[in-house]
Amino acid sequence: MSQLTEEQTAPPKRVHRQRSATQWAVAWRRFKRNKSGVAGLAIVIAFVVFAIFGPLFAPYPPRSTESLLQGQAGQPPSWKHPFGTEINGIDVFSDSIWGARNDLWIGVAATAIATLIGLAVGALAGYSRGVIGGILLGIIQFFFVIPTLLLILLFSRVFQVLVYQGFGVNLIVLILGLFGWPGISFVIRGEIFRVRELEFIQAEKALGAGNLRILFRHIVPNVLTPVIVLASLLVAGNILTEVVLFFLGFGPANVATWGELIEEGVQYVSVYPWVALFPGLLVVTLVLGFNLLGDGLADALNPRLRE
Amino acid sequence: MSDEVLLEVKQLVKYFDVFSRGVFTRKKVGEVHAVDGVSFAIKRGETFGLVGESGCGKTTTAKVILNLEDATSGTVNFEGRDVFELLKSGKRSDILQIRRGMQMVFQNPYLSLDPRMTVFDILSEPFIIHGHIGRSDWTARVYELLTKVGLEPYHAERYPHEFSGGQRQRIAIARALAVEPKFIAADEPVSSLDVSIRAQILNLMMELQRDQKISYLYISHDLSSVRQISHRVAVMYLGEIVELANTDSLFEHPLHPYTQALISAIPIPDPETKRQRIILPGEVPSPLNPPPACRFHPRCPYAQEICRTVKPVFEQVDTDHFVACHFWKKFA
Numbered sequence: 020m021s022q023l024t025e026e027q028t029a030p031p032k033r034v035h036r037q038r039s040a041t042q043w044a045v046a047w048r049r050f051k052r053n054k055s056g057v058a059g060l061a062i063v064i065a066f067v068v069f070a071i072f073g074p075l076f077a078p079y080p081p082r083s084t085e086s087l088l089q090g091q092a093g094q095p096p097s098w099k100h101p102f103g104t105e106i107n108g109i110d111v112f113s114d115s116i117w118g119a120r121n122d123l124w125i126g127v128a129a130t131a132i133a134t135l136i137g138l139a140v141g142a143l144a145g146y147s148r149g150v151i152g153g154i155l156l157g158i159i160q161f162f163f164v165i166p167t168l169l170l171i172l173l174f175s176r177v178f179q180v181l182v183y184q185g186f187g188v189n190l191i192v193l194i195l196g197l198f199g200w201p202g203i204s205f206v207i208r209g210e211i212f213r214v215r216e217l218e219f220i221q222a223e224k225a226l227g228a229g230n231l232r233i234l235f236r237h238i239v240p241n242v243l244t245p246v247i248v249l250a251s252l253l254v255a256g257n258i259l260t261e262v263v264l265f266f267l268g269f270g271p272a273n274v275a276t277w278g279e280l281i282e283e284g285v286q287y288v289s290v291y292p293w294v295a296l297f298p299g300l301l302v303v304t305l306v307l308g309f310n311l312l313g314d315g316l317a318d319a320l321n322p323r324l325r326e
Numbered sequence: 327m328s329d330e331v332l333l334e335v336k337q338l339v340k341y342f343d344v345f346s347r348g349v350f351t352r353k354k355v356g357e358v359h360a361v362d363g364v365s366f367a368i369k370r371g372e373t374f375g376l377v378g379e380s381g382c383g384k385t386t387t388a389k390v391i392l393n394l395e396d397a398t399s400g401t402v403n404f405e406g407r408d409v410f411e412l413l414k415s416g417k418r419s420d421i422l423q424i425r426r427g428m429q430m431v432f433q434n435p436y437l438s439l440d441p442r443m444t445v446f447d448i449l450s451e452p453f454i455i456h457g458h459i460g461r462s463d464w465t466a467r468v469y470e471l472l473t474k475v476g477l478e479p480y481h482a483e484r485y486p487h488e489f490s491g492g493q494r495q496r497i498a499i500a501r502a503l504a505v506e507p508k509f510i511a512a513d514e515p516v517s518s519l520d521v522s523i524r525a526q527i528l529n530l531m532m533e534l535q536r537d538q539k540i541s542y543l544y545i546s547h548d549l550s551s552v553r554q555i556s557h558r559v560a561v562m563y564l565g566e567i568v569e570l571a572n573t574d575s576l577f578e579h580p581l582h583p584y585t586q587a588l589i590s591a592i593p594i595p596d597p598e599t600k601r602q603r604i605i606l607p608g609e610v611p612s613p614l615n616p617p618p619a620c621r622f623h624p625r626c627p628y629a630q631e632i633c634r635t636v637k638p639v640f641e642q643v644d645t646d647h648f649v650a651c652h653f654w655k656k657f658a
């Protein structure tokens with residue numbers, strides 16, 4: 020054994036102290052450069068503000084037919100009814116505001132449920148080897164290939180008829196959440212296959228970390244990036260499904276959603292075209308917003324493109 | 327270095343199953359003989375070098391020793407206790423004790439640190455797992471570890487992506503040191519680093535050995551670094567150890583034709599001394615179907631009929647010098 024020279028052993032150059040840029044800060048910087056992503060974020064924030072504070076200014080309570088008694092049914096847009104009224108005198112502007120709240124809630128809450136289920140199932144499927152992993156994969160594939168929309172319609176109807184009517188929008192939240200997770204599971208499972216072979220996972224094993232610590236403290240945080248993107252797209256998807264559900268007449272009765280307004284509006288589209296027009300525009304805008312946001316996030320968070 | 331054995335590897339075997347890729351079926355079509363009957367012992371405070379060409383099974387040997395991959399067969403004893411047995415069916419406290427004793431530093435420092443954790447979290451996690459350092463002492467200990475490996479305390483708040491390869495390898499070494507191990511398997515710890523950084527890391531390892539009596543399994547295909555830091559060296563070819571000796575005998579009197587070829591390929595700094603470079607014909611054969619008998623025979627310049635039919639014994643030819651070749655006497 021020989022010693023190495025003095026010069027070779029010099030300490031590394033001192034790095035000047037600076038605030039450490041976290042991974043999230045780096046991603047945010049990238050995100051800000053993407054115009055359509057920022058536009059998507061702006062749209063989403065605007066709708067969230069609209070949904071939270073709008074009801075304070077809504078002229079009428081949800082599904083209120085007050086105007087009918089005043090002979091104001093089926094009126095075109097005016098100062099009193101900016102989006103007009105529909106055939107039962109419901110103020111389209113008020114219900115659009117209440118609808119924003121309900122639709123955002125449906126989109127976000129159902130996505131939260133689907134994401135949690137998707138994460139748990141996908142993580143276990145990706146981390147367990149052998150039989151359990153195979154069974155979980157089978158379950159994911161099953162839920163992936165069944166015609167989800169039909170089942171959602173069926174469940175919604177069966178539940179309201181046979182079990183209980185008073186669930187309102189939360190029934191939709193639950194059903195969309197319970198059927199919306201397989202896509203996320205697939206992605207998580209694949210990501211876990213990739214990450215669990217990386218050497219920092221083996222380093223954890225060598226340190227004596229238990230399986231749960233490895234899975235939830237090290238693997239899951241490293242696969243969250245695509246989940247954030249997928250979740251953003253799923254919110255958009257859930258809002259669209261909500262509209263379809265009500266449009267086909269499978270939604271719970273007497274809740275103010277955009278889908279409900281559109282369904283009523285389309286029936287009388289030749290006489291009262293404004294009834295479907297305004298909530299339709301809102302749906303399109305918000306869905307577009309979440310899609311742009313999702314794309315922007317995908318670009319900003321993609322480690323393969325990271326500088 | 328003492329004479330007391332710390333780690334003993336006996337007849338270690340690791341085969342990887344190879345599957346054909348059907349759409350619905352997975353059929354086993356063969357086995358990669360990555361490690362095939364490897365035995366050696368490492369003493370306390372010793373650096374044991376393991377050399378060989380790419381793909382000969384060095385990394386697999388290290389990972390199997392630490393049970394990061396399951397062994398196909400064979401045993402590893404650490405301080406006289408059966409590692410695989412304890413990790414498989416021992417109490418949690420036994421498992422943790424084994425894990426604290428043996429650590430690994432990986433080849434690629436860009437893959438071996440969790441990108442989502444700060445250096446502080448990376449270095450304090452061993453304290454959480456083993457509970458050997460009270461929470462109030464974490465900061466002091468993390469700073470101490472960073473200083474020990476030549477980094478600065480303020481590096482603790484940073485993320486791995488903010489460091490160079492050499493600095494990351496220092497962090498990886500600090501993480502291994504956090505559990506106060508007696509043995510570290512260092513898998514090509516410097517091969518992915520700049521030449522100028524390599525000496526620093528190797529010196530750091532030697533310093534740590536002097537201060538803390540750590541034993542190393544030092545894996546490398548760079549023979550000069552192996553010569554610099556190892557007390558004894560084993561040469562691996564296609565999953566088997568073909569020669570094992572103390573560093574000086576191995577480099578001065580290599581007895582196996584493969585070792586001779588490897589050594590002849592080391593660049594000599596002094597152009598005056600000429601050495602005949604032995605060029606091996608052919609490629610390293612696939613570990614899927616290793617050649618029978620002496621695995622080196624298709625490339626060995628001295629191969630005879632017996633080499634193709636009879637496996638050479640791994641025999642002791644001197645104090646601390648073992649070789650597996652029918653004709654080693656020719657080279658002695």
Ligand SMILES: Nc1ncnc2c1ncn2[C@@H]1O[C@H](COP(=O)(O)OP(=O)(O)OP(=O)(O)O)[C@@H](O)[C@H]1O
Nearest residue numbers: 342358360379380381382383384385386387547613
């Ligand atoms: N997970 C695995 N599945 C199948 N084969 C593997 C696996 N890991 C390693 N191998 C094979 O086992 C053999 C030994 O690999 P190993 O990584 O141990 O070699 P090495 O000596 O460390 O090489 P290098 O110098 O390139 O790091 C190689 O043929 C490799 O392809």
Ligand code: SF4
Nearest residue numbers: 620623626633651652
């Ligand atoms: S046993 Fe024969 S083939 Fe093998 S290394 Fe010795 S001489 Fe060469």
Ligand SMILES: [Mg+2]
Nearest residue numbers: 384385386433
């Ligand atoms: Mg290797």
